[in-house]
Amino acid sequence: MTNDPFNGLREFLAVAEARSFTAAASLIGVTPNAVSQAIRSLETRLGLQLFVRTTRRVALTEAGDAFLKRVRPAASEIADAYELLGDFRKRPRGNLKLSVPRMAIPLVLTPLLPHFRKAYPDVQVEVSVDDAAVDITERGFDAGIRIGEAIEKDMIAVRLTADITWVVVGSPAYFxxxxxxxTPEDLTRHEAIRYRYPGSGAIYRWEFERDGRDLSVDVPGGLTVNDFQMLVEMAEAGVGLAYLPDLSVRAAVTAGRLEQVLAPFLPSSPGLFIYFPAKAQTQPKLRAFLDQAARLTREGKS
Structure with missing residues (x-):
């Protein structure tokens, strides 16, 4: 049916995702020519160009980008409806997409994923590592992992780790x-490895507590990074002091590669949580992952 409003949407979503007609064809199992014809037919019906095509790349037009933002959530709902049929088979399957900060890799994913993949081989896991704030719904993720205070209020959040205590660390050679x-004021005479937020681009001011009051210090430093793991490595190398969650430097402190200072002045915050939209918890693949994560959390407490 040429007037079917769904004609061409599968091809449109595939090209928008792959940014390539050839890759999109491979993704949905048709020929590149079939994809091109479907897109041309869709653009003709809409009366608008959705993609800019060159010999090197395929990009969305402004109209195409606006169309994608409206169509993608609906397509996700339809995909979820089909996936719910998997409940009748009692076997989680499909592609589980997760957005996680780098610090979650050793703390959560490294101990969890081998067991999860062994228990649920029909679930393919795709992990995107990003320390910036991510809109998981808009970006098509099933769930995300973040520090509790950074999670949107309309999300369901399940705890994965204990609360975080922030620490100032340096190498023995630096000290x-x-x-x-x-005291926190002494830091103005020290060298910091500064952290720039990947999303906003702002430099993080180190936060402290004294007598029930909050204070922050803009510690000077000649090196600025936007990656937590690089903060740890540069601190171990003696470049300067770093301000980090205790969970991310526990191994380095235990091994003596880093030492903590200013402990009486350092605040705590909620630990790492896995979070997702309420509707997503009906997905068998996500429920299976949550079950494995809960088991890991229980074992960590025992």
């Missing part, structure tokens, strides 16, 4: 050369 700060 031997520069001495140890005794």
């Amino acid at each position: 031997l050369k520069r001495g140890r700060p005794q």
Whole structure:
């Protein structure tokens, strides 16, 4: 039916995802020519160009981008409806897409994923590592992992780790050369490895507590990064002091590669949580992942 409003939508979504007609054809199992014809037919019906095509790349037009933002959630709903039929088979399957910060890899994913993949081989897991804030619904993720205070209020959140205590750490060599700060104000005479938020681009000011009051310090430093793992590595190398969640430096502190200072002044915040829209918890693949994560959390407490 040429007037069927769904004609061409599968091809449109595939090309928008792959940014390539050839890759989109491979993704949905048709020929590149079939994809091109479907897109041309869709553009003709809509009276608008959805893609800009060159010999090197395929990009969405402004109209195409606006169309994608409206169509993708509906397509996700339809895909979810089909996936719910998997409940009758009692076997989770499909592609589970997760957005996680780098610090979640050793703390959650490394111990969890091998067991999950062994228990549920029909679930393919795709992990996107990103320390920036991510709209998981708009970006097509099934769930995300973030520090509790960074999660939107309309999401369901399930705890994965204990609360986080923030720490200031440096290498033994750094402290031997520069001495140890005794108060937050002393940091103005030290060298920091500064952190720039990937999303906003703002430099993070180190936060402290004294006598029930919050204070922050803009610690000077000649190196700025936007990756937590690089903060750890540069601190271990003696480049400067770093301000990090205790969970992310526990191994380095235990091994003596890093040492903590200013403990009486450092605040705590909620730990890592896995979060997702309420409607997503009906998906067997996500429920299976949550069950495995809950088991890991229980074992961590025992």
